[in-house]
Amino acid sequence: MITLNAHAKINLSLDVLSKRQDGYHNLKMIMQTLQLHDTITIQEIKSGIEIECEAAYVPNNSSNIAYKAAEKMVVKYGLDAGVRISIDKKIPVAAGLAGGSTDAAAVLKGVNSLFKLGLDQQELMEIGKTIGADIPYCIRGGTALAEGIGELITPLPRMEPIPVLLVKPRFGVSTASVFKSLEIDKITDRPKTELLINALQRKDTHFIANNLCNVLESVTAARYPLIDKIKKDLITKGAIGSIMSGSGPTVFGLFDDTEVAKKAFGILKKSRNDCILTYITND
Ligand code: ATP
Known part of the structure; x- marks a missing residue:
């Protein structure tokens, strides 16, 4: 076994x-x-x-x-x-x-x-x-x-371990249906992948947090306005960056301070009954 x-x-x-x-x-x-x-x-x-x-x-x-x-x-x-x-x-x-x-x-x-x-x-x-x-x-x-x-x-160079708050709305999203709705020629805001890789090399967590980008986010967010609300919540509560992961609907916030992250976790756990919250670190 x-x-x-x-x-x-x-x-x-x-x-x-x-x-x-x-x-x-x-x-x-x-x-x-x-x-x-x-x-x-x-x-x-x-x-x-x-x-x-x-x-x-x-x-x-x-x-x-x-x-x-x-x-x-x-x-x-x-x-x-x-x-x-x-x-x-x-x-x-x-x-x-x-x-x-x-x-x-x-x-x-x-x-x-x-x-x-x-x-x-x-x-x-x-x-x-x-x-x-x-x-x-x-x-x-x-x-x-x-x-x-x-x-x-x-x-790639290992990202520095930092607090991460996952906020998962109480519904699932089909990856296939998100890709189906994506209009590739209409994507305007794309990730700066090479700059993010440079930031990983110099361990610049703030640059990474400021430049998180997922082109599928607007597709899922158009269907579920909750995505943008969660992002705003996380930033208001002290996250240094926030985006949706994959095809969603999980939104995560990155934090540079454990106490701030724990406090945000406590507050959002009470106010966001429509979501499942997880407090962890990357790594
Ligand atoms: P990805 O991020 O790779 O797009 P996801 O996290 O969005 O994946 P999964 O949790 O893998 O999605 O679930 C997608 C579907 O796969 C679910 O609807 C579920 O029924 C099915 N499934 C099959 N095997 C598993 C498994 N071992 N764990 C979770 N879901 C599974």
Whole structure:
């Protein structure tokens, strides 16, 4: 039996460069791991794949992406056994935090260890990308640039650990529907990706916080005015920067002071009954 932490991510930036012939989009994103994580337990059983997760809206069958990851490993490596996967879900579902992708990444790593397959990180990332575009990033984690459809990963200097407040409205958002509504030629405000990378190199957290940018935000915010209200709330309560993560609806605020962040957490927890709040650090 093996137990692994599957970490959530936020996007410090998200740019959509073009739409591809196959329907996917070419992206350029800076990803950052959070302390927030699901816990995945993987156990060897005689045959087949079993999955259990008590969280609402997470499938307990072959449509769970963690199941697909296990199935891929069992078939690809001809394992003469099955696996039972148990997911203790702490990452909000359909939230823009890569909850499913990170579970799948943990399953690939866990099966590799449990059955002593000896695959290195690059090999696991190659398998991961055949299951989902965000999985290669989730296998590596940390601070990274993700390009292509999200699967081409370049490690970046680690972002300094700072307080992060996640504010997740009590509804989920379908990533596919957000991309469908995006009009790429009408995007005016794009992330300054190279400048953000320079800021990571010189550990300039304030530059990063001032230049957070996600081109999907206006699409989700047009549907849900709550997104802009949360951003305003976070800035008013002392966040040094705030944007929506991924396709949303989670909005995060970055803070440079633990006490200010904790106070904001306390106030918003009371005033924002329409959201789930999480106080953590990146890293
Ligand atoms: P991303 O940030 O990669 O776009 P997300 O955080 O917005 O992903 P997920 O939490 O991965 O979204 O959930 C998207 C959908 O995937 C949900 O509707 C859920 O039913 C389904 N799903 C399948 N497997 C899982 C899993 N292991 N954990 C969470 N959701 C899962």
